[in-house]
Amino acid sequence: MTKVSMKVNGKPVSGEIEGRTLLVSFLRDTLGLTGTHVGCDTSQCGACVVHVDGKAVKSCTMFAAEAEGCEVTTIEGMANADGSLSTIQQAFQDHHGLQCGFCTPGMVMSAAALLAETPKPTEAEVRHYLEGNICRCTGYHNIVKAILAASGQDVGDIGGDAIAAE
């Protein structure tokens, strides 16, 4: 067992772990931060994305020990200080960018990393960036729309979501 210490969502944390413990297990099992999900075992689905020192990382693909001394942000650390949803989270709700919610934490973390790098991405840039995040529910339509909306772009004419006449 080794000791690992890091900052998670701004708070210093530490724990005794096996060398093989993945960052995602440390977050979920040791710290009880179950918002970060595990959807695969081949580093493909992106349900586990967190930020390590500001960069989007698949926490299933990194040993907890590698995050020693790092600043880690998880989905639990994404809301505004007063508990209200951040711009990206709010855009996901407003545009129905989630259904079962299982991919959602990873999607939000990836979206945040994208917008930090590219504040006004094109549709193609959003889709390309989400290459490593799989969603089985939404068909991506409303996820891409939500991210474009979160970047402040007008999404009013996307998809023509015509609804039943009143």
Add this chain to the structure above:
Amino acid sequence: MPKDHGIGASSKRREDKRFLTGKGRYTDDINLPGQAHAWFVRSQVAHGRLTGVDTSAAEAMPGVLRVFTGADFEGVGGLPCGWLVTDRFGQPMQEPGHPVLARGKVRHVGDPVAVVVAETAEQARDAAEAVEVEIDELPAVLDMKAALDPDAPLVHDELKNNLCYDWGFVEENRAAVDAAFETAAHVTTLDLVNQRLVPNAMEPRVALGDFNPATEDSTLYTTSQNPHVIRLLMGAFVLGIPEHKLRVIAPDVGGGFGSKIFHYAEEAFCTFAAKQLKRPVKWTCTRSEAFISDAHGRDHVTRIELALDAEGHFQALRTETHANMGAYLSTFAPSIPTWLHGTLMAGNYKTPLIYVNVKAVFTNTVPVDAYRGAGRPEATYQLERVIDKAAREMGIDPVEIRRRNFITEFPYATPVAVEYDTGDYNATLDKLLEIADVAGFEARLADSKSRGMLRGLGLNCYIEACGIAPSQLVGQLGARAGLYESATVRVNATGGLVVMTGSHSHGQGHETTFAQVVADMIGIGEDMVEIVHGDTANTPMGMGTYGSRSLAVGGSAMVRATNKIIAKAKKIAAHLMEAAPEDIELKDGRFSVAGTDKSVAWGDVTLAAYVPHNYPLEDIEPGLEETAFYDPNNFTYPAGVYACEVEVDPDTGKVTVCSFAAADDFGNIVNPMIVSGQVHGGIAQGVGQALLEAASYDDYGQLLSGSYMDYAMPRADDVPFYRVDHSCATPCTHNPLGVKGCGEAGAIGSPPAVVNAVVDALQRAGHTGVTHIDMPLTPSRVWAAMQG
């Protein structure tokens, strides 16, 4: 003006805040004190005799509590099958046993042989490697037609062959159908494969069993779409636990798409082991394990023949399908290629004569069962492909040939035993042509050509039978369950409501939609209504969510229960206002006496119900809580028309979906935003099937596409923005909300549109010999087709 609350409003989802902040509570997020962990040892070969399982080394490993094998389940029941199909000779299907852990033989890669339970998941996993399994390998039965060869090895030694059933529908029509083919002006034949898929809900399955030795109560937390069904099947057929001593909880569930309907061995195991060990036992599936243990979908091989007169009117339809059951019968497997498939072969058309033959076959592969659409995508795909081929052969426009054959009068009794209540297929088709801008196709084609790309347009119709299902009807058809739904509405003294439903939400947004319905009926705010689901201890008996049934069946139960509440509340209001109950009106959360200015608020009445100081106790009981069950008297029949435009790269065969449009008739709609989302997701799954996904086995029965490295899931850059419309609404005539269901439409309607579009692109480019390509339309398949 779009509505801002109640039925018809795109209310934002109340579920979202917890999911967006990491506060969802999925099964794997639940840990119980003293919990042990299970790791399954699974067969690595497709077929063989199990000659020995040596657990001694594993038992000596650190942290190991016990290693279970098939022998531990000798006195325990097998996993039951919930549907008995009768074959075309009147005989029951062959129904082999399905042990919780393999005994005697292993029958597919992934078949569970032993389970290690240890203090930690890592210890259990390490020890599982030390379990020695001896298997005398037998030849694997994989190809369905070869499996029916009299000399084929038997998947189940106790059966006479590998045929589960040979089903004919409608058997009495067979001769008439054959005769119509003899005299038809034109016959179009198509051989096609509806390939095996892996449902791949993003949340892997999890089971956590718990046992209280003092009360002898068992609890199972599981990733299920229907906790009551699991309680019934596992309690009554596998473990022998009466329902009042067994509680099943399906908390937040991360997608299902059918794969979480079924009762799985791991659920029974964790419940059983918790009782044996007197400790909670948890199993969390890895994705690699999910690929070889979740029930798969589709896997039909079909020949379809369409007989037409000289003007392109459909005269008769005949199909022969081999449907793969896999190694065992999963919970609802036998019903998928039969009653959920054969009954839909009329499609949107008035074909007078139809005969469907299905041979269900056992093979050494993972069991196959319902996956989004379940039988209806298979029916739609073959029908809409053969129509496109017929149109091309006869030189009739693909839109025109469909219009010529549309059913236009309702109700309409098809020759395959269902009666469509409502629909307007021409209106939906017109809407599709508009939203897909079909008129502008030629210009887009020219643009593609100028870039050296091939372009094609494909469209198709679909119809599905949803709102599953009338219990008496499915009982006659072999279902071993009733398919009603239930709801309890509990009104609290201060006026807030808790609605307990047997439906289960795993992405559909029921907590929002159902609250809209109930709040609208009473005229109060949606935030006064709480929806509870997913726990057999806290909800009335229910059948769960699949077959696009939640609103049509579960919502109808809720409407009934709410109507009972309103009727009783009116009596209380009448008493309070000293008026006759018949004169009481409820509007915007206020009861008033018709024709007067007397009124009382909703909250005054609910308070009176629980503080009955001034109350008609001689006539009615205190309290305000009602339960209702709803059993539909017909299926619902959502229908639509879908269009896809693709570009094909002539050098590589790569297909790009440029646009996708869907015009659906779902009847009345409660939350348009959620309905659109359901269609979007279904389309992506359909595009995934058409272009990317396939569960492929090698000749030894090893699953080649057993992880996300090999199984191509649709990603964000594989699909465009979609255009969806559901304004062509013909309300369902037989449920109180007039709703039809929308959950599966996208996955049912989209694969033929994509394939039709690719064939169209190739045909336009002069590859006139290409009349069909089997899914998935990978670049290599499309390229090979172009090479002739």
